[in-house]
Amino acid sequence: MTEEPQRVAGKRLVAIVAVALMAFFGILVETSMNVTFPTLMRTMHVSLSTVQWITTGYLLTVALLMITSAFLKQRFTNRQLFVTAALLFILGDLICALAPNFAILLLGRLVQSGCAGIAIPLMINVIVESVPRARLGFYMGMSSLILMIAPASGPTFGGLMVSLANWRLIFWATLPIELLILAFGVGAIQQYSPTKDVKFNWHQFALLAVAFVAIMLGVNSLSTAGWLSWQFLGGLVLGIAALLRYVQVAKHSDKQLLKLEIFRNPIFTYSFFAYVILQFCNIGINFELPNYAQIVVGATSLAGGLMLLPGSLITALGFTLMGQRLTVVTIAGLYIVFSIGRSMAFSNTMTNGLKEVDITQRADANAIYNTGQQFAGSLGTTILAALMSSVKGGNLSYAHSTALGSQLAFGLIAILGILNFGFYFVVFKHQKQD
Numbered sequence: 001m002t003e004e005p006q007r008v009a010g011k012r013l014v015a016i017v018a019v020a021l022m023a024f025f026g027i028l029v030e031t032s033m034n035v036t037f038p039t040l041m042r043t044m045h046v047s048l049s050t051v052q053w054i055t056t057g058y059l060l061t062v063a064l065l066m067i068t069s070a071f072l073k074q075r076f077t078n079r080q081l082f083v084t085a086a087l088l089f090i091l092g093d094l095i096c097a098l099a100p101n102f103a104i105l106l107l108g109r110l111v112q113s114g115c116a117g118i119a120i121p122l123m124i125n126v127i128v129e130s131v132p133r134a135r136l137g138f139y140m141g142m143s144s145l146i147l148m149i150a151p152a153s154g155p156t157f158g159g160l161m162v163s164l165a166n167w168r169l170i171f172w173a174t175l176p177i178e179l180l181i182l183a184f185g186v187g188a189i190q191q192y193s194p195t196k197d198v199k200f201n202w203h204q205f206a207l208l209a210v211a212f213v214a215i216m217l218g219v220n221s222l223s224t225a226g227w228l229s230w231q232f233l234g235g236l237v238l239g240i241a242a243l244l245r246y247v248q249v250a251k252h253s254d255k256q257l258l259k260l261e262i263f264r265n266p267i268f269t270y271s272f273f274a275y276v277i278l279q280f281c282n283i284g285i286n287f288e289l290p291n292y293a294q295i296v297v298g299a300t301s302l303a304g305g306l307m308l309l310p311g312s313l314i315t316a317l318g319f320t321l322m323g324q325r326l327t328v329v330t331i332a333g334l335y336i337v338f339s340i341g342r343s344m345a346f347s348n349t350m351t352n353g354l355k356e357v358d359i360t361q362r363a364d365a366n367a368i369y370n371t372g373q374q375f376a377g378s379l380g381t382t383i384l385a386a387l388m389s390s391v392k393g394g395n396l397s398y399a400h401s402t403a404l405g406s407q408l409a410f411g412l413i414a415i416l417g418i419l420n421f422g423f424y425f426v427v428f429k430h431q432k433q434d
Contacts, residue, residue: 032170215236
């Protein structure tokens with residue numbers, strides 16, 4: 001019996017690095033535009049609830065693509081997926097960089113999001129299939145690091161590009177890098193398992209797509225229409241109805257896009273809820289803080305991005321108590337605390353949930369985590385944008401009303417942080433009794 005190799009072969013290492021870099025840049029640009037929102041609102045004459053779709057639409061499209069990851073892996077080769085992801089990023093870069101108006105800019109963002117939606121699952125698959133078991137933990141840890149660092153680095157990168165030129169430099173700067181990644185990795189990407197001519201379940205996908213989009217549109221209408229509006233309630237009802245219909249269809253199908261029976265495991269379920277709340281707070285606060293700093297504090301785009309670089313409950317409580325008296329230094333200090341807590345809990349929460357399901361269900365559980373992660377980030381951006389814009393009327397200035405709305409958003413994050421303690425308590429209690 002031959003001993004399993006302890007090192008990753010050179011060509012496989014090149015493939016891993018190329019896919020990891022593609023995933024990193026795909027996630028980096030998710031949040032890189034957050035610092036540009038005040039500028040886009042002025043130059044393109046759109047509201048905060050509209051401009052946030054630059055991030056929300058990106059994350060929502062990634063979430064929908066995550067649903068298809070199992071099908072894509074079976075149907076297409078790793079090289080085909082790698083090239084497709086790169087071309088979508090490059091095409092999206094060009095559309096965004098040349099966009100004459102907000103609609104074209106949003107289109108470019110949706111095209112570019114295809115890169116992250118394909119590259120993130122591809123990165124995990126390439127690592128799992130090409131890395132020796134003894135080194136798998138290290139490489140999976142590196143992939144988790146990318147998923148945590150990239151979205152937090154986005155506002156800093158965006159702020160730097162804006163300070164050097166304008167928001168279009170975000171796309172011009174990443175274009176040559178993505179071309180190099182494509183040239184660097186296309187020859188190294190290998191196929192480790194045969195593809196299959198499987199059929200895609202469009203019915204199930206359509207139901208999930210309707211559910212996600214309807215809920216997001218409904219929540220997005222809160223800042224303009226209110227809680228009792230037909231837009232919000234209609235979106236919520238349609239979304240829930242589509243989800244319930246998906247559950248019914250999936251029960252009678254042997255090829256489910258998302259196998260919801262995994263949620264019968266209580267430890268997995270509560271770990272999943274804790275995980276998506278962490279992502280909701282993570283992406284949401286990465287959207288809120290740069291905009292708060294620019295609109296309320298009067299900081300530059302560069303300062304709004306850089307203050308996130310050094311750094312969940314303590315943070316959120318601090319933001320809530322000092323919601324109208326924050327400075328750039330205070331935000332940076334509190335964000336450090338938030339980042340430490342988020343980083344300690346994020347990947348550990350997912351790992352804890354995955355180890356509780358049967359090994360035959362782990363691929364499906366991973367798909368559920370990835371989909372939930374992206375949808376929660378999209379929802380976090382939408383809800384926090386709605387809260388920031390929710391205070392209107394009187395003689396309040398735009399900066400003052402945004403400060404009051406931001407205080408509500410910070411309070412929501414604090415409440416979710418407290419709720420997460422409850423989820424963790426249940427998880428640990430179940431595990432102790434098991």
